[in-house]
Amino acid sequence: MAMAVAGTNAKNAALRAIADILRERQAEILAANASDVEDGRAAGLTESLIDRLVLTPARIEGMASGVMQVASLPDPVGGADGTTKRPSGLSISRRRVPLGLVGMIYEARPNVTVDAAVLCLKAGNAVLLRGGKEAIRSNMVLAKLMREALSGCSLPADAVCLVEDASRDSAREMMDLTGLLDVLIPRGGAGLIRSVVENARVPVIQTGVGICHIYVDDCADLDMAADILYNAKTSRPSVCNAAECVLVARPVAREFLPKAKAMLDRKHVEWRGCPETAAILGDIREASPQDYDTEFLDYILAARVVDGLDEAIAHINAHGTRHSEAIVTRDLAHARRFVDSVDAAAVYVNASTRFTDGEEFGLGAEMGISTQKMHARGPMGLEALTTIKYVVYGDGQVR
Numbered sequence: 001m002a003m004a005v006a007g008t009n010a011k012n013a014a015l016r017a018i019a020d021i022l023r024e025r026q027a028e029i030l031a032a033n034a035s036d037v038e039d040g041r042a043a044g045l046t047e048s049l050i051d052r053l054v055l056t057p058a059r060i061e062g063m064a065s066g067v068m069q070v071a072s073l074p075d076p077v078g079g080a081d082g083t084t085k086r087p088s089g090l091s092i093s094r095r096r097v098p099l100g101l102v103g104m105i106y107e108a109r110p111n112v113t114v115d116a117a118v119l120c121l122k123a124g125n126a127v128l129l130r131g132g133k134e135a136i137r138s139n140m141v142l143a144k145l146m147r148e149a150l151s152g153c154s155l156p157a158d159a160v161c162l163v164e165d166a167s168r169d170s171a172r173e174m175m176d177l178t179g180l181l182d183v184l185i186p187r188g189g190a191g192l193i194r195s196v197v198e199n200a201r202v203p204v205i206q207t208g209v210g211i212c213h214i215y216v217d218d219c220a221d222l223d224m225a226a227d228i229l230y231n232a233k234t235s236r237p238s239v240c241n242a243a244e245c246v247l248v249a250r251p252v253a254r255e256f257l258p259k260a261k262a263m264l265d266r267k268h269v270e271w272r273g274c275p276e277t278a279a280i281l282g283d284i285r286e287a288s289p290q291d292y293d294t295e296f297l298d299y300i301l302a303a304r305v306v307d308g309l310d311e312a313i314a315h316i317n318a319h320g321t322r323h324s325e326a327i328v329t330r331d332l333a334h335a336r337r338f339v340d341s342v343d344a345a346a347v348y349v350n351a352s353t354r355f356t357d358g359e360e361f362g363l364g365a366e367m368g369i370s371t372q373k374m375h376a377r378g379p380m381g382l383e384a385l386t387t388i389k390y391v392v393y394g395d396g397q398v399r
Contacts, residue, residue: 003159004098004124008075010155011122015071017149018118019064025145026060032137033110040108040134048238048298053108053134063114070118070364076382077124080391091393096386098124100182103174104367105196107188108134113142115358115365116185117160121150123385126159128181130174132188133166140164175200185380187368190295205376205384207368208345209295210240210323212353215312215338216256217329218249224350225328226260232326232352234267238297240369241324241356245292245302247312248277253305257281264301273303280305292319309334313341320344322371324353345371345378 003011022029033055040053076096083093102125104116113129120127131139143162151157163170174184175196183203186196190209197206214232216225232243248256257280261271271277272287291302292315306312316325326348327338335349346356346369356379358366363381370376376384 002156003121003126004077004100006124006155008077010153011075011124012071014121014150014153014155015067015118017153018114018146019067019071021145021149022060022064022067022114022142025141026057029060029138029141029145030055030057032141033135036110036135036137043134045108045134046298049108049134051236052238053110053138055110055138059111063111066115066359066365067118069359070122070382073122073364073382075122076386088397088399089394090397093391095389095391096383097389099385099387101126101128101180102367102385103128103130103177103181103184103202105130105171105174105184105186105188105192107132107192109187110135110138110142112187113139113162114146116367117143117146119365119367119380119382119385121155121159123382125385126156126161128161128163128174130163130170131166136164136166171195172199175202178202185367189297205367205370205380206372207380208240208323208371209321210242210353210369211244211293211295211319211321212241212324213245213247213312213316213320213326214243214353215247215306215309215316215325215327216249216252217312217327217331217334218251218308219331219334220249220252220256220328221330222252222256222259225256226263228326228328228350228352229260230263232354233264233269233301234299235352235354237299239354240295241353242297243301243326243353244294244296245304245319247304247306247315249308249312250276250305253277254280257303267299270300271303272300274305276305277303295321309337313338317341317343323369324348324356326351326353345369 079096080093102120106112146160147157178201181202185205186193187207214229271284272291278286322344324346325342325344339347358379361379367380
């Protein structure tokens with residue numbers, strides 16, 4: 001309740017204090033993170049998973065800058081969508097209010113600890129965080145620092161709580177906290193999200209596994225397409241908005257595929273292609289049916305030659321995860337048909353799927369990328385962490 005009635009100035013002061021303490025105590029954060037990374041390497045985590053885990057001075061500065069961006073955004077709480085005067089004389093308005101206590105179960109990305117907390121705080125919520133065991137030391141330090149910042153601003157430290165038991169038992173307990181948690185948001189791999197969606201007794205907002213596609217149309221600028229694919233696949237393959245599959249229109253396949261492979265070879269990307277792709281590229285692994293339904297989160301790319309736009313749309317709607325999809329084309333009619341027909345939270349024309357991100361969309365940060373259609377879809381920012389309350393003023397009306 002204290003956060004729900006906290007004013008905008010108090011919440012923004014707390015966010016500024018969080019940004020300050022992240023910068024001032026950077027050495028403490030990095031030391032804890034170094035221990036997590038060392039344990040992760042010893043446990044055999046892949047380099048892509050290590051990349052999700054590791055913090056650097058630049059990433060900590062990015063976290064702090066993101067906090068300040070959230071502080072600069074309009075407060076979503078209390079805003080009314082206008083007032084309607086009814087024939088009965090009642091004045092009815094619809095007001096934005098916090099969700100309440102938000103639970104977050106996520107994996108080895110310590111930046112999520114900060115992103116989730118500050119978004120919840122700005123929207124007037126409290127947050128219960130349960131990160132993965134791989135980042136436990138980093139998460140403990142980050143949560144401790146945020147709680148210190150809240151206390152110094154006369155807001156309740158318990159508005160940010162971290163579950164320090166990162167076992168599966170603690171995740172199961174959170175899924176059963178009916179009457180306490182108002183909503184639960186999972187963020188991570190397919191297994192985690194499926195487990196929460198199937199087993200939680202509290203309301204769940206499903207965030208996304210990202211099997212994202214780049215479709216190279218027969219009217220594409222092939223140099224642009226190769227650049228977009230290279231960025232979408234290799235700039236950070238461990239994140240959910242990275243491309244996992246490229247679809248290429250048959251008329252341009254023989255020209256485009258070798259061009260794209262030459263670029264992706266710089267990052268030693270492993271190709272898994274359909275028989276036609278394999279025939280064009282030569283020494284690559286032939287794709288299995290499962291490869292087109294896999295979020296690799298690594299330097300691995302599935303590829304398929306298609307007849308054209310209709311087959312590309314059908315493939316994406318059959319194998320995609322409703323996250324982010326892109327077409328590269330110079331044909332405006334093709335672009336419009338792709339945008340209208342593809343079922344995804346974000347659809348791109350001539351741009352990389354890597355832009356599906358709360359900061360890039362002007363939201364400051366994100367709770368995750370929602371791939372469902374109820375309540376919130378796409379990058380979840382402040383408004384997605386509120387709900388509505390109808391406020392009705394009368395002067396004695398009865399019905």
